[in-house]
Amino acid sequence: MNPYMTACEVAEYLLISCRSLREFQSYMFGSSLFGVGSDFDILVIGPSGEPLSRVKSELEMVGRELPLDILYMLPEEVIETKFFSKAKCIPLAELAKYMKTESLDIGMCLLSISSTN
């Protein structure tokens, strides 16, 4: 693993390395999207119980050498807190997809995602 990764590279790495993430919705938000800040803010939305324990354990393992700050929310908590209207969140899958394009423009990516939400 490259010890010095961009937001898009982190998104792709997490999706490939953490199979349990497929059972959840996963996003990146915060200043790390713009290349500033000391960590990558990740939002994981889904059920509690065993699936949650599984994804937490997997993410802890694959993220050992990444500065991740992961927030786990139940779907109803996302609605209650209006999280999406407060923080610009980009699905990890979209970030990973944008990484494959030659020139990444996070601003355009944000506009693109928000217009589809």
Place this chain on the structure above:
Amino acid sequence: MKWQVRYALQNILENLKEVSACHIDGEAIAIEVPGQAKAIAVISAADVINSELARQYHLEYQDMDFLCGYRKGCIWEGEAIKYLEGNGMGWGNAGALSSGISSGNLRGATHKDFLFSYRLISQVRSIKNLDREFDRVIRIKLASGADLRIGMIMEYEPTADVIRTFWDNFGPIDIAWNINPNGYPTQNAIAAADELGCRVMKWGELRKLL
């Protein structure tokens, strides 16, 4: 170079103007700000920093001005905090490191997340004894004789998972104090606290209790 040292250097060089920083050896970096003496910070990837580890770092890097727990979930034990502060060294996360560099006082810098709330509760007159067990867990004895174990929850809007994980990591608490003044705990967080046997409070409610 270790991953956390690389990220710390990148963060400092990109976000702090007129500051130069470089890797010295192992987990140590040197920080230079024009007009100030060179400072040494040690960037640790430990999950938990206890007094033994703090002593080891101090022994290895005798000129250390600041010990940084770079991992977001890094937990500091109270004895480690006492050791570092007692020896005139700063401690805390990446945010505290940046603040300490900006203010020119790395040795006086402490973990930003809990700085204000810890100071706030330390000034309450009805508290007769206060023991900081962890960076975010304090045990207090009130003048009335009551004992309370309080956890400081820094999340903007604590979720059910935040409360349960805190309980798992630090043991039973009486009060989960939501120290972020802007958000509110979710209904699921309040229900999770009820199930565990504690209460989630904002400062206004906690102040009345004290």
